[in-house]
Amino acid sequence: MSHRTDLSPETLAVHAGVDKHEFLPAVPPIFQTSTFAFKSAEHGAALFAGEGKGYIYSRMGNPTTEAAEMSVAALEGGAKALACGSGMAAIHTILATLLRQGDHMVCSEAVYGPTCTLIGKIMPKWGIESTMVDTSNFEAVKEAMRPNTKVVYIETPCNPTLVIADLEAIGNLAHDRGALVVVDNTFMSPLLQQPFRWGADYVIHSLTKFLNGHADVVGGMIVVKDEAQYPPVRRMLNHLGGVLPPFESFLVHRGIKTLSVRMAKHCQNAQKIAEHLEAHPHIEWVLYPGLKSHPQYELAKKQMSGSGAVISFGLKGGLEAGRAMMNAVKLCLLAVSLGGVETLIQHPASMTHASMGAEARRQAHITDGLVRISVGIESVDDIIADLDQALEEAAAQTMSVERERHPAVT
Numbered sequence: 001m002s003h004r005t006d007l008s009p010e011t012l013a014v015h016a017g018v019d020k021h022e023f024l025p026a027v028p029p030i031f032q033t034s035t036f037a038f039k040s041a042e043h044g045a046a047l048f049a050g051e052g053k054g055y056i057y058s059r060m061g062n063p064t065t066e067a068a069e070m071s072v073a074a075l076e077g078g079a080k081a082l083a084c085g086s087g088m089a090a091i092h093t094i095l096a097t098l099l100r101q102g103d104h105m106v107c108s109e110a111v112y113g114p115t116c117t118l119i120g121k122i123m124p125k126w127g128i129e130s131t132m133v134d135t136s137n138f139e140a141v142k143e144a145m146r147p148n149t150k151v152v153y154i155e156t157p158c159n160p161t162l163v164i165a166d167l168e169a170i171g172n173l174a175h176d177r178g179a180l181v182v183v184d185n186t187f188m189s190p191l192l193q194q195p196f197r198w199g200a201d202y203v204i205h206s207l208t209k210f211l212n213g214h215a216d217v218v219g220g221m222i223v224v225k226d227e228a229q230y231p232p233v234r235r236m237l238n239h240l241g242g243v244l245p246p247f248e249s250f251l252v253h254r255g256i257k258t259l260s261v262r263m264a265k266h267c268q269n270a271q272k273i274a275e276h277l278e279a280h281p282h283i284e285w286v287l288y289p290g291l292k293s294h295p296q297y298e299l300a301k302k303q304m305s306g307s308g309a310v311i312s313f314g315l316k317g318g319l320e321a322g323r324a325m326m327n328a329v330k331l332c333l334l335a336v337s338l339g340g341v342e343t344l345i346q347h348p349a350s351m352t353h354a355s356m357g358a359e360a361r362r363q364a365h366i367t368d369g370l371v372r373i374s375v376g377i378e379s380v381d382d383i384i385a386d387l388d389q390a391l392e393e394a395a396a397q398t399m400s401v402e403r404e405r406h407p408a409v410t
């Protein structure tokens, strides 16, 4: 079923994918089944031949999963979507569909750590090469393109450096050179950025983050722009097998209904916190797309309708002070992931981006002192109070360590 294109994202978040069942429940039921009976041998054979209505086996399609897929496809303005067992399964599945031995891809250098490992260390074993570049530098992307470049893979804003790639310019470049553009839109959600509007060919998500929003599901999604792109991705997912089970699909679909109010609150809180941190005496630097000091502030305003929940910053005392701060938070959770209702704080160099290795982190400007926070939807005053007390505690600890090292310091 195709979705309506005349409705706003807030409305689609509530309604898209809901009208699937003959009794028209407000909430689609959970089809918690691995397999589906055929009405006859002929019906079964027809379904396997891709004809007729019905379902076969939940790895090949399930109505609850389809409802969540329709919802995300509608929000992204794509034709169809495929739910996967994790964001990484979505990335693996789309790259396996689009690339073969001898191909080359260009990739943002500061992507999520396991994405970098998949593309930079695992895919070369299959004969697929890549060049990691700063995709906020258009000339660098141009230079990295080769005659056999088939995919340009972009995270924007990048995780965790929050640099922003010009989706329209890179889309035009890639298409001129015969390459396809895949955008990981996890950090923005379709409420804040719709990559298809700027020329992307495929959008992927870690559903684990904003779309589900409640830190209780691991999932991923591949959205295709046109109907014709769907069958090869469906076939690849059927064979790789990393699908999203029905109950998780139900939770994701439920989470999406509140996406617009959650994103508004995430952005509102994060803007206040970023401004507060930028003015804080113990903070060295802050990166947040909503700050005028962000290097691509104008580009962010062009292609994003909000600045998101993720802020990266460095403390004046560097890594040591950052660690002390993370150990001192009382309300914020010291945990990886992002996009849930609760505020999370973490250290990419030793956590989410540890698997990349020190050299890849250095190249991607992921410094050891970088602390990342995913701002939740709690009271912003409570979050700021917690960060402030943790920063004071970190400053006091760093000072006492300095005193021990250099007794003359007072």
Ligand SMILES: Cc1ncc(COP(=O)(O)O)c(C=O)c1O
Residues within 6 Å of the ligand: 086, 087, 088, 089, 112, 115, 155, 159, 184, 186, 187, 205, 206, 207, 208, 218, 219, 220, 337, 338
């Ligand atoms: C931007 C981004 N893409 C992809 C992923 C991978 O998603 P998952 O953990 O659901 O496999 C993550 C996870 O943190 C992420 O931050």
